[in-house]
Amino acid sequence: MSEQYTYAVARIRALEVSLFSNSTIDQLIACQGYDQCLQFLEEKGWGDAETAGNAEAMLTREEEKIWEVVKELSIGMEHFAVLSYPKLFHNLKAAIKEVCTEEKNRHIFYEDVSIPGSAMLEIIKDKDFGKLPANMQHAAEEAYESLLHTRDGQLCDVIIDKAALDAIYAAGKSADARIIRDYAESTVAVADIKIAVRSQKTAKSIEFMKRAMAECDSVNVDLLSKAALAGMDALREYLLGTAYAEGAEALSESPSAFERWCDNRIIQTISPQKYNAFTIGPVIAYVIARQNEIKTVRIVLSGKLNDLPDDSIRERVREMYV
Amino acid sequence: MSIWENLGLVYALLGAAIAVLMAGAGSAIGVGIAGQAASGVVTEDPSKFAKVLIMQLLPGTQGLYGLLVGFITLSKIGLLGGGAVDMTPATGLMILAACLPIGIVGLISGKYQGMTSAAAIGIVAKKPDQFGKAMLFPAMVETYAILALLISFLAVNAIQV
Numbered sequence: 316m317s318e319q320y321t322y323a324v325a326r327i328r329a330l331e332v333s334l335f336s337n338s339t340i341d342q343l344i345a346c347q348g349y350d351q352c353l354q355f356l357e358e359k360g361w362g363d364a365e366t367a368g369n370a371e372a373m374l375t376r377e378e379e380k381i382w383e384v385v386k387e388l389s390i391g392m393e394h395f396a397v398l399s400y401p402k403l404f405h406n407l408k409a410a411i412k413e414v415c416t417e418e419k420n421r422h423i424f425y426e427d428v429s430i431p432g433s434a435m436l437e438i439i440k441d442k443d444f445g446k447l448p449a450n451m452q453h454a455a456e457e458a459y460e461s462l463l464h465t466r467d468g469q470l471c472d473v474i475i476d477k478a479a480l481d482a483i484y485a486a487g488k489s490a491d492a493r494i495i496r497d498y499a500e501s502t503v504a505v506a507d508i509k510i511a512v513r514s515q516k517t518a519k520s521i522e523f524m525k526r527a528m529a530e531c532d533s534v535n536v537d538l539l540s541k542a543a544l545a546g547m548d549a550l551r552e553y554l555l556g557t558a559y560a561e562g563a564e565a566l567s568e569s570p571s572a573f574e575r576w577c578d579n580r581i582i583q584t585i586s587p588q589k590y591n592a593f594t595i596g597p598v599i600a601y602v603i604a605r606q607n608e609i610k611t612v613r614i615v616l617s618g619k620l621n622d623l624p625d626d627s628i629r630e631r632v633r634e635m636y637v
Numbered sequence: 638m639s640i641w642e643n644l645g646l647v648y649a650l651l652g653a654a655i656a657v658l659m660a661g662a663g664s665a666i667g668v669g670i671a672g673q674a675a676s677g678v679v680t681e682d683p684s685k686f687a688k689v690l691i692m693q694l695l696p697g698t699q700g701l702y703g704l705l706v707g708f709i710t711l712s713k714i715g716l717l718g719g720g721a722v723d724m725t726p727a728t729g730l731m732i733l734a735a736c737l738p739i740g741i742v743g744l745i746s747g748k749y750q751g752m753t754s755a756a757a758i759g760i761v762a763k764k765p766d767q768f769g770k771a772m773l774f775p776a777m778v779e780t781y782a783i784l785a786l787l788i789s790f791l792a793v794n795a796i797q798v
């Protein structure tokens with residue numbers, strides 16, 4: 316047991332007080348309309364003076380606040396690799412698509428990662444893949460060549476998304492902290508299950524599924540893809556025999572219940588960190604909890620903007636960490 | 638004055654030094670750990686300063702217990718009054734042994750009380766109304782420092798010089 320995270324964990328405990336609970340999300344859903352929701356969030360301290368009335372800017376500012384806190388804790392950013400890889404690989408995907416299609420799009424890159432948008436664009440334009448981290452180089456080259464020659468955007472997505480899952484899993488396996496290992500395992504397994512469900516619904520081939528899925532310990536990619544090919548009942552039956560049996564029940568309920576279960580599974584993985592005082596676990600859990608909170612608020616705001624009934628919104632909201 | 642002629646006194650003085658040094662070190666470590674946690678909470682919520690300060694001070698008592706035993710020992714061997722008593726090496730060793738409980742238990746309990754205080758500061762950070770309950774957890778560790786103080790105190794006093 317190390318005391319090097321004592322300051323960080325105590326500070327995170329103080330910050331956890333301001334995390335949204337399930338009842339706060341209920342209050343947000345109960346707001347009359349989109350504007351009242353924004354006002355509610357502003358009263359809770361979301362966003363800043365520059366983001367008033369702009370939901371997207373407010374959510375982006377909240378995401379930035381998470382990493383500002385993490386940087387102040389003086390913890391090496393390598394511990395957060397499992398959390399930053401999705402953004403980093405998103406930047407790669409966006410840069411390859413922008414270069415290959417020659418279409419300029421604004422605000423499609425994340426800037427708070429080790430390779431921000433402009434740097435990633437330069438690397439892809441110059442085809443200088445050696446400047447990328449080792450776990451991105453091969454996928455970047457393969458995705459770039461395939462998009463350039465086949466113009467198949469989905470194939471490009473599959474190559475990069477699988478590389479991202481492999482990178483998350485490898486970072487998890489090499490981590491000392493148990494929460495990082497558990498998070499990586501859950502993330503990859505849940506992503507594989509999502510791929511299987513969506514592939515089953517869109518009648519994808521087994522080759523496609525195997526190409527998209529990443530290997531992990533808790534799910535057998537071969538059996539999962541065969542089950543998905545056999546049909547939804549076979550897929551549910553396979554999941555019932557794994558640690559993700561609840562996912563099978565959610566799948567029977569509705570597609571949105573399944574998506575909700577996927578995120579809740581991650582929150583359940585990090586929940587024990589509420590009682591941990593001396594490891595990096597509570598810090599990692601706080602980052603995931605904040606990201607989950609922002610995602611949930613985005614779902615509620617989208618629902619309100621599109622005048623969805625409160626019950627439909629409630630069905631889609633995620634379980635909160637506190 | 639040769640050190641060998643006053644070996645008893647040297648042993649007794651070593652006992653006093655161990656009591657103060659080890660128990661003080663335990664407190665310093667404990668207060669340091671709890672202080673890091675207290676700083677983390679006050680960074681986000683300065684209104685909790687008083688509560689977390691009390692938590693931080695809890696592991697500081699071991700140092701005081703060590704100091705008390707050190708004083709009693711110095712007084713016993715006459716070093717505080719200016720006239721050191723003559724004592725055999727056996728008596729000196731007995732005083733050294735009498736000082737060990739508070740020295741060793743003070744070091745270990747100080748560190749662990751600090752860790753428990755840091756964890757309890759986490760309770761105060763999230764639920765300030767549970768301050769009383771939170772304080773009980775580190776206070777439990779104190780029991781063993783008090784028991785060690787009692788034995789060291791009784792033993793030093795019981796030795797005839």
